[in-house]
Amino acid sequence: MTRLSADGRHPVRFKLNGRPVEAEAEPRTLLSDFLRQQIGATGTHVGCEHGVCGACTVIIDGMLTRSCLTLAAQADGCEVQTVEGLAPSPDRLGILQQAFRRNHALQCGFCTAGILMSLDHYLRRHPAPSEADIRDLLSGHLCRCTGYTPIVKAALEAAAELATTTQEKSDA
Amino acid sequence: MAEAAVQSASSVDQNTAEDRPWVGRSIERVEDAALLTGRGRFIDDLGTPPGTLHAAILRSPHAHADIVSVDAEAARRAPGVAAVLTGEQVKALTSSLVVGVKAPVECWPIATERVRYVGEPVAVVVASDRARAEDAIELINVEYRPRAAVVDPLAALAADAPVLHDGFPGNLASDRSFSYGNPEQAFAEATHRFSIDIRYPRNSCTPIETYGVVATYDAAENAYDILANFQGPFSIHTVISRALKVPGNRVRLRTPPDSGGSFGVKQGVFPYIVLISAASRAVGRPVKWIEDRLEHLTASVSATNRATTLSAAITADGKILALDWDQVEDCGAHLRAPEPATLYRMHGNLTGAYDIRHVKVRNRVVVTNKTPTGLNRGFGGPQVYFALERLVQRIAIGLRLDPLDVIRRNLVPANAFPYRTATGALLDSGNYQEAIARAVEQGQLAELKARRDEARAQGRLYGIGFTAVVEPSVSNMGYITTVLTAAERRKAGPKNGAQATATVALDPVGGVAVHVASVPQGQGHRTVLSQVVADVFGLKPQDVRVNTEIDTAKDAWSIASGNYASRFAAAVAGTAKLAAERIAVRLARIAASQLNVEPADIMFAGGFVASKRNPENRIAFSRVAALCHWSPGSLPDDAGQTIRETVFWTPPELTPPDDQDRINSSLCHGFIFDFCGVEIDRTTFETRIDRYVTMHDCGTILHPGMVNGQIRGGFTQALGAALYEEYAYAADGSFLTGTFADYLLPTTTEVPEPQIIHIETPSPFTPLGAKGVGEGNCMSTPACIANAVADALGLADVTLPLVPAKLADLVRGPEPEPPTGQSKAAPTREGDRRLRGEGRASVNGAPEQVWTMLLDPQTLQAVIPGCEQVHKVSDTHFRADVTLGIGPVSGRYRADVQLFDLDPPRAVTLRGKAEGALGFGTAEGRITLEPDGKGGTQLSYSYDAAIGGKVASIGGRLLDGATRVIIGQFFAALARQAGGGAPASGISMFALLAKLASLFGGRR
Amino acid sequence: MKPAAFDYVRAESVNEVLEGLSKEGGNARVLAGGQSLMAMLNMRLAKPRLLIDIMRLKELNRIEEQAGVVTIGAGVRQAALLAWPELARTQPLLARALPWVGHVQTRSRGTICGSLAHADPSAEMPLALIALGGEVHLRNARRRRRVAATEFFLGMMATARAEDELIEAVSFPARAGERCAFREVARRHGDFAIVACAAVATSKGVRFAVGGVADVPQARDWPRLDGSALDDALNGFAYELDARDDVHATARYRRDLVRIIGRDLVREVLQ
Structure with missing residues (x-):
């Protein structure tokens, strides 16, 4: 049994977007804070810290996860994916990201990272979603700028494009 | 409901024709690549200086109370803690914030001596990290002496209302009356008089990024360097420097490159700028504070709630001759600058889109025990138009006219x-008649009416609503002085205008850089500015780099700078155009001399400066642009420099209020005409938007995608205000919607796509002909939806938000009686949130026996849930430390219990209160004992309890249940105690009390 | 809004969990999906000394069907159960109610047993457990016991679980809810229920259960009722639930929904 004591700092290691990362965390350190403050991956944003707004959504071992409702220690040994890992290269956007830009599916961009993670996760598993599916999925996210419709449209466009570029999909 | 509407969402302009201007095209945003890849630079993404400490704020659980004492010793000794600042310490380092009206009232960013709203800062802990600062917060003991609270603006004016500030007698901060034209005569001569009473609720646009401040005090120069996600107006810079007791040039206020939405709300960060700056000064280190969501919902800033009575004098055919406004504005506990601006922002527009020549106004501003108000999208518009447009519908119904006919009859002529x-x-500018005609046509109003008829024929609840509003933008900095009398204004000196600032610079290789004092929070200003300036220089937008960060120590700015009042497109983008044109004129002169043509023959196109008559005679733009750096001596003598040009622009139309209190409160006035069809579910009374049509005239459209984005975003926030969102307060001032599970924002499943239609009548007063567009639907949509719901349900009055249960109460008949023999439901409580109940049972054992047990202090110790230690103050007064828990929720409290009205062995009253980190509770219970005639006792109990503070804010949904659990624990403990000591004969005391316990908190 | 400090144990066996609970009792909390507990930690509503993370225990991560009885381990996430191919056949009510639990992003982490342990009066899983007559499997270091749904929920966020006990699993009886109906009214999609109703056909008639109104979900068993007899029964039940007002709904509104939705659902399953 490993008991991490409250007042100590303990190593946490996981794979972030395919690359190993390591830093120290207290047991109470939230994954959202750990990613941002210890690892420097500030693309994941914190909007409510009670699991409602969805801005901090990441993927852990293939599961959509509110990183504000997760301890850094829980992610130890896991595969974590964040918005920083979505683009195929630093100077290129992925299909979903391009669809967002084309459709003005973001304004301030603060909630966007979480929405992208939910959509990326979903579209890999559901290649032909309906508008209702997308709206149901995204009801777990709050956006205060866009009124949502451009986001839904971007998601549907990206789904259609991904379906026709299976090559891209399999290695994206 | 929100489906099948996606097709109309606009996307990027695919037309790549080179010769079209960039302005007017939906190009991709330059902002997006970083934001989509996690490389945005919001305030909490930026590094901090080494040694930066972190602040957490202890906030008041009470709406109104005296601070008797603050014991922070344990907190100061806690690990990692550098300092704990209370109101007294902050007061010593700062001076009071400016109050919005002239009155002997102070306004501190932290409570001093008294708290006046739930969430008001009481102490600031500065520690090595946020978690440790929060640990220390829990160690601070504050003793409060509660005062009566008032949350309703009209109740606040009552003679016996509790007074918040001695300097605002009767809670009245301002009372001004105005008269324009001859309203008395108009009302006397009118055929009809219609009137409406409105209560506009409290809500807020709640950006997803909260407030953030990093403040550094430089003792060597007695200066502050502050990074904050502030949005302006930068008139607040003067408020901050005054509060920090340094000249303005010693307050360097900077903004981060990105800001996660604001909608006005982040103007409200300024009291925290002062507070955190003071903390930095106290500890001699940089201090960072990121507001958390609970703090934001409880205590950041709110739009005003308002009580309005609006009357109209009407002719027989529905022409409005005069309006009589009586507005009571509720600005919460402190009148923070720029309030009462919400009330006066619309002052020039109190007649909306209508040609009404006689207006009477009484404006009162009151303070109540709620969070202070500030900027919020729509800023005064929602409150005004809800009254005006609801009244227009009333007039139509009263005169049996079509509401659209009443609107048309009264519009300002084209x-x-x-x-x-x-x-x-x-x-x-505008053509309201044409706009409405196009909306009716393109929005297919006739078809919508047929839909309504069909639905109604099937017995469904379907209604249609209309609104027509004027959307003001680019505020006149002088409008707020309308709150003063003409004489007071003369004494104070003139205030007016709306200085906008833009700088265009050319670098040594001909690159173009633009800087504006605009502080966007997601609107895409950088993209639009690149379009505007690219057009002037004949370049592509990607050739123009735009910076919108602000650094008040280095950048051109003025008090009107910032991002508010929808001023970007109309004022800021236009000013950038003027700055670019100034440089272009000089470049044209330089190029003319090089190309050997007249300056008038010069054009900028395709990256070249060329002769219009002979386009082959040309020179690369970058070459001309660089010349002033490399070879200033070879420029024509009168050309001047072309390196950098800063333009300040203020429209001459924005004059101060005149002696008759007429005020041109805004420069531009867009027009919006909305109509919608809604259906109300007969079972749940949920409102479904079937169709929403919104027609906009915002003058020249600079970027159609962004304009529609603003409309959609405003519409969605307005939908929230209409149907879901309210900052709810209990009568005792408890705040009830402190989480995103209680303050409900619309999500994808609630928001339909509105049909957006445009007409463009360019503004003659702005450089680009553009007007603001971001706030209009926040003004028009709540009234439009309410009109539709009122139409569907045949109601004269509807209150926002249109909560299904409220609508059901208005429409449903009497409730079925409970079956015979079953008790009626507990009476509805009178909004005071106190939970009352009673129980009774018989028990073996004489009353004397029971009495002895009840009054034994040891019993008391055993029955107070989680009681750890009892301190006996007197025979009937006890203090104790207790731990109370409901499920995993537990907290330590300081309890105080007194016994009153002792009538041995018949009755006793227990009165107790408890206070701790999670909030406070008060309870009173009366126990009566009567002999049952068979040697036993009939025991009756009644109680009355309330819980407030943090648990009320974040657990409102569960609060009554929680109260019952606590009371249940009390009885369960009493039962255990009694079971241990009571004789085991017949029904034990234990069994009785266990039953009572289950009645209150346990299983049924 | 950061949690108070606590020790953290990533349990490697159930015995470790039980040992920890037996040593620390009420000061320890089991961390499963964390979708309720973590928010309470962040808000400092809960301040345990020790968190025992059970999510790496494979033995708790099982869904089993035996003679129709479905047993769901403490580590089974809501999304996993929803994706279980046998769900609609074996437990149709769960298949209908689960999509109402939170959102995709919370169901992916939240567990069935965690939702029962939290015992929110508006939550769907406690309602389903009551409606279907399921059992909660509790275990401490010394013994195992099973508690019937009706005995498990004691009050708002209060259950029969002793401080040293782990909810090891929950089981739903065979063929329960073969004919069933579920409906929920909330302010928005995914919100806690204002009223959630489930009806299940029984051998004698119908069981009708309501969540979101009383401090715990409540059920009534009725013979085959219709017409005014059904209306009377629903009306009586509606009043017995002792509904109250909050910012989202009034007591009357809740009673109305119990009466109206109840009539629809009962008729639907008795058809």
């Missing part, structure tokens, strides 16, 4: 622009 309203606004 040939009357620029049109001076009765209260002073100069409506710049």
Whole structure:
């Protein structure tokens, strides 16, 4: 049994977007804070810290996860994916990201990272979603700028494009 | 409901024709690549200086109380803690914030001596990290002496209302009356008089990024360097420097490159700028504070709630002759600058889109025990138009006219622009009749009416609503002085205008850089500015780099700088155009001399500066642009420099209020006409938007995608205000919607796509012909939806938000009686949130026996849930430390219990209160004992309890249940105690009390 | 809004969990999906000394069907159960109610047993457990016991679980809810229920259960009722639930929904 004591700092290691990362965390350190403050991956944003707004959504071992409702220690040994890992290269956007830009599916961009993670996760598993599916999925996210419709449209466009570029999909 | 609407969402302009101007095209945003890849630079993404400490704020659980004492010793000794600042310490380092009206009232960013709203800062802990600062917060003991609270603006004016500030007698901060034209005569001569009473609720646009401040005090120069996601107006810079007791040039206020939405709300960060700056000074280190969501919902800033009575004098055919406004504005506990601006922002526009020449106004501003108010999208518009447009519907119903006919009959005539309203606004341009005609046509109103008829024929609840509003933008900095009398204004000196600032610079290789004092929070200003400037220089937008960060120590700015009042497109983008043109004129002169043509023959196109007559005679733009750096001596003598040009622009139309209090409160006036069809579910009374049509005239459209984005975003926030969102307070001032599970924002499943239609009548007063567009639907949509719901349900009055249960109460008949023999439901409580109940049972054992047990202090110790230690103050007064828990929720409290009205062995009253980190509770219970005639006792109990503070804010949904659990624990403990000591004969005391316990908190 | 400090144990066996609970009792909390507990930690509503993370225990991560009885381990996430191919066949009510639990992003982490342990009066899983007559499997270091749904929920966020006990699993009886109906009214999609109703056909008639109104979900068993007899029964039940007002709904509104939705659902399953 490993008991991490409250007042100590303990190593946490996981794979972030395919690359190993390591830093120290207290047991109470939230994954959202750990990613941002210890690892420097500030693309994941914190909007409510009670699991409602969805801005901090990441993927852990293939599961959509509110990183504000997760301890850094829980992610130890896991595969974590964040918005920083979505683009195929630093100077290129992925299909979903391009669809967002084309459709003005973001304004301030603060909630966007979480929405992208939910959509990326979903579209890999559901290649032909309906508008209702997308709206149901995204009801777990709050956006205060866009009124949502451009986001839904971007998601549907990206789904259609991904379906026709299976090559891209399999290695994206 | 929100489906099948996606097709109309606009996307990027695919037309790549080179010769079209960039302005007017939906190009991709330059902002997006970083934001989509996690490389945005929001305030909490930026590094901090080494040694930066972190602040957490202890906030008041009470709406109104005296601070008797603050014991922070344990907190100061806690690990990692550098300092704990209370109101006294902050007061010593700062001076009071400016109050919005002239009155002997102070306004501190932290409570001093008294708290006046739930969430008001009481102490600031500065520690090595946020978690440790929060640990220490829990160690601070504050003793409060509660005062009566008032949350309703009209109740606050009552003679016996609790007074918040001695300097605001009767809670009245301002009371001004105005008269324009001859309203008395108009009302006397009118055929009809219609009137409406409105209560506009409290809500807020709640950006997803909260407030953030990093403040550094430089003792060597007695100066502050502050990074904050502030949005302006930068008039607040003067408020901050005054509060920090240094000249303005010693407050360097900077903004981060990105800001996660604001909608006005982040103007409200300024008291925290002062507070955190003071903390930095106290500890001699940089201090960072990121507001958390609970803090934001409870205590950041709110739009005003308002009580309005609006009357109209009407002719027989529905023409409105005069309006009589009586507005009581509720600004919460402190009148923070720029309030009462919410009330006066619309002053020139109190007649809306209508040609009404006689207006009477009484404006009162009151303070109540709620969070202070501030900027919020719509800023005064929602409150005004909800009254005006609901009244227009009433007039139509009263006169049996079509509401659209009443709207049309009263519109400002198309040939009357620029049109001076009765209260002073100069409506710049428009053609309201044409806009409505197009909306009716393109929005297929006739078809919508047929839909309504069909639905109604099937017995469904379907209604249609209309609104027509004027959307003001680019505020006149002088409008707020309308709160002063003309004499007071003369004494104070003039205040007016709306300085906008833009700088265009050319670098040594001909690159173009633009800087504006605009502080966007997601609107895409950088993209639009690159379009505007690219057009002037004949370049592509990607050739123009735009910076919108602000650094008040280095950048050009003025008090009007910032991002508010929808001023970007109209004022800021236009000013950038002027700055670019100034440089272009000089470049044209330089190029003319090089190309050997007249300057008038020069054009900028395709990256070249060329002769219009002979385009082959040309020179690369970058070459001309660089010349002033490399070879200033070879420029024509009178050309001047072309390196950098800063333009300040303020429109001459924005004059101060005149002696008759007429005020042109805004420069531009867009027009919006909305109509919608809604259906109300007969079971749940949920409102479903079937169709929403919104017609906009915002003058020249600079970027159609962004304009529609603003409309959609405003519409969605307005939908929230209409149907879901309210900052709810209990009568005792407890805040009830402190989480995103209680303050409900619309999500994808609630928001339909509105049909957006445009008409463009360019503003003659702005450089680009553009007007603001971001706030209009926040003004028009709540009234439009309410009109539709009122139409569907046949109601005269509807209150926002249109909560299904409220609508059901208005429409449903009497409730079925409970079956015979079953008790009626507990009576509805009178909004005071106190939970009352009672129980009774018989028990073996004489009353004397029971009495002895009840009054034994040891019993008391055993029955107070989680009691750890009892301190006996007197025979009937005890203090104790207790731990109370409900499920995993537990907290330590300081309890105080007194026994009153002792009538041995018949009755006793227990009165107790408890206070701790999670909030406070008060309870009173009366126990009566009567002999049952068989040697036993009939025991009756009644209680009355309330819980407030943090648990009320974040657990409102569960609060009554929680109260019952606590009371249940009390009885369960009493039962255990009694079971241990009571004789085991017949029904034990234990069994009785266990039963009572289950009645209150346990299983049924 | 950061949690108070606590020790953290990533349990490697159930015995470790039980040992920890037996040593620390009420000061320890089991961390499963964390979708309720973590928010309470962040808000400092809960301040345990020790968190015992059970999510790496494979033995708790099982869904089993035996003679129709479905047993769901403490580590089974809501999304996993929803994706279980046998769900609609074996437990149709769960298949209908689960999509109402939170959102995709919370169901992916939240567990069935965690939702029962939290015992929110508006939550769907406690309602389903009551409606279907399921059992909660509790275990401490010394013994195992099973508690019937009706005995498990004691009050708002209060259950029969002793401080040293782990909810090891929950089981739903065979063929329960073969004919069933579920409906929920909330302010928005995914919100806690204002009223959630489930009806299940029984051998004698119908069981009708309501969540979101009383401090715990409540059920009534009725013979085949219709017409005014059904209306009377629903009306009586509606009043017995002792509904109250909050910012989202009034007591009357809740009673109305119990009466109206109840009639629809009962008729639907008795058809």
